[in-house]
Amino acid sequence: MGRWEPGTRERLVRAALDLFSEQGYEATTVNEIAERAGGLTKTTFFRHFPDKREVLFAGQDMHSRILAEAISAAPDAATAVQAVAAALDALCATFTDDRRGLGTRLQAVIASNGELQERAAFKRTGLAAAMTDALHKRDVPEPTASLAAELGIRAFYSAFGQWVDPANQQPLTDLARHALHELRIAAAALR
Amino acid sequence: MGRWEPGTRERLVRAALDLFSEQGYEATTVNEIAERAGGLTKTTFFRHFPDKREVLFAGQDMHSRILAEAISAAPDAATAVQAVAAALDALCATFTDDRRGLGTRLQAVIASNGELQERAAFKRTGLAAAMTDALHKRDVPEPTASLAAELGIRAFYSAFGQWVDPANQQPLTDLARHALHELRIAAAALR
Numbered sequence: 001m002g003r004w005e006p007g008t009r010e011r012l013v014r015a016a017l018d019l020f021s022e023q024g025y026e027a028t029t030v031n032e033i034a035e036r037a038g039g040l041t042k043t044t045f046f047r048h049f050p051d052k053r054e055v056l057f058a059g060q061d062m063h064s065r066i067l068a069e070a071i072s073a074a075p076d077a078a079t080a081v082q083a084v085a086a087a088l089d090a091l092c093a094t095f096t097d098d099r100r101g102l103g104t105r106l107q108a109v110i111a112s113n114g115e116l117q118e119r120a121a122f123k124r125t126g127l128a129a130a131m132t133d134a135l136h137k138r139d140v141p142e143p144t145a146s147l148a149a150e151l152g153i154r155a156f157y158s159a160f161g162q163w164v165d166p167a168n169q170q171p172l173t174d175l176a177r178h179a180l181h182e183l184r185i186a187a188a189a190l191r
Numbered sequence: 192m193g194r195w196e197p198g199t200r201e202r203l204v205r206a207a208l209d210l211f212s213e214q215g216y217e218a219t220t221v222n223e224i225a226e227r228a229g230g231l232t233k234t235t236f237f238r239h240f241p242d243k244r245e246v247l248f249a250g251q252d253m254h255s256r257i258l259a260e261a262i263s264a265a266p267d268a269a270t271a272v273q274a275v276a277a278a279l280d281a282l283c284a285t286f287t288d289d290r291r292g293l294g295t296r297l298q299a300v301i302a303s304n305g306e307l308q309e310r311a312a313f314k315r316t317g318l319a320a321a322m323t324d325a326l327h328k329r330d331v332p333e334p335t336a337s338l339a340a341e342l343g344i345r346a347f348y349s350a351f352g353q354w355v356d357p358a359n360q361q362p363l364t365d366l367a368r369h370a371l372h373e374l375r376i377a378a379a380a381l382r
Contacts, residue, residue: 079382118313125312143345143377150341151381154334186334187378190342191270 011037016055020109064130071134080140080148092173103164128153155180200239202228207246211300255321262325271331275343283364294355319344346371
């Protein structure tokens with residue numbers, strides 16, 4: 001099995017999530033992850049990720065880019081919240097329904113470990129910053145840009161939390177749109 | 192010098208910030224911090240903090256408690272944002288002007304290190320959660336409670352960033368009140 005075939009990265013993510021779920025995050029070694037991913041080596045693992053923790057946050061750069069690009073590509077007339085809505089649509093489109101189970105396990109692993117929760121909070125901050133920067137480039141002023149990005153990130157995480165619930169059948173995009181709408185109404189009503 | 196005299200904790204914080212500023216966070220050991228804090232031992236250090244990183248986040252539990260208590264103590268008629276404003280007043284009152292220099296160095300140290308930034312993002316999340324929980328106890332529904340807490344935490348950090356600027360002469364309380372006002376206006380206008 002070639003080390004550079006497409007999907008190695010994805011296989012490593014799936015193997016890591018399997019092992020973390022089965023035996024815990026702390027107890028799992030990089031060697032075991034590589035082995036479970038189809039007899040890969042530690043060296044291959046380290047070509048894709050700096051350490052075992054980062055496997056869980058593999059999508060951060062890509063997610064930031066997707067959000068920022070969608071905000072740049074929104075029509076000139078789009079408001080800050082409309083641009084953020086377009087960004088959420090673009091991001092949610094990458095979470096196809098076959099990935100729901102991965103999300104469920106990802107969330108359980110992160111909830112089990114303080115260090116992972118810290119890292120997750122940092123990812124969230126990074127995604128919000130990517131949206132904020134993209135809104136600045138559209139000349140959205142502060143604090144409007146940061147707040148619009150914050151509503152977007154809240155809508156995404158709230159929707160993601162519903163989506164990974166096995167009882168939920170709705171697509172992530174619909175959940176995120178609904179959450180963003182609710183948040184905008186609540187923000188407007190804050191007293 | 193008694194190990195339990197009041198102020199040992201504060202001395203350790205000041206010593207750590209001095210050393211982190213002078214020689215960097217990574218290069219500083221717990222032994223050096225204890226020694227600089229007036230010839231204390233590593234054992235004394237570990238009575239106060241689990242590791243050298245936590246010295247920088249020493250106030251988290253106290254800050255969470257101050258925020259939550261002020262929200263509980265706000266008049267029944269106070270809106271979510273008014274309760275949050277009372278919480279900021281209470282928290283800011285603990286940052287007296289003689290602590291401005293500590294804040295300046297704290298911010299520089301955190302900015303120098305990715306792990307510290309992760310930890311700082313987690314602290315921020317924790318403070319916001321403390322306010323959100325306290326608002327829930329006042330029967331403020333979601334997502335209003337989370338959003339009001341978010342405005343509060345943004346106002347605090349934005350004000351703190353201005354306050355630690357040596358050129359700034361305004362009290363933290365005034366800066367935070369102003370920031371919260373601006374955020375509420377911007378939130379109401381989000382489209």
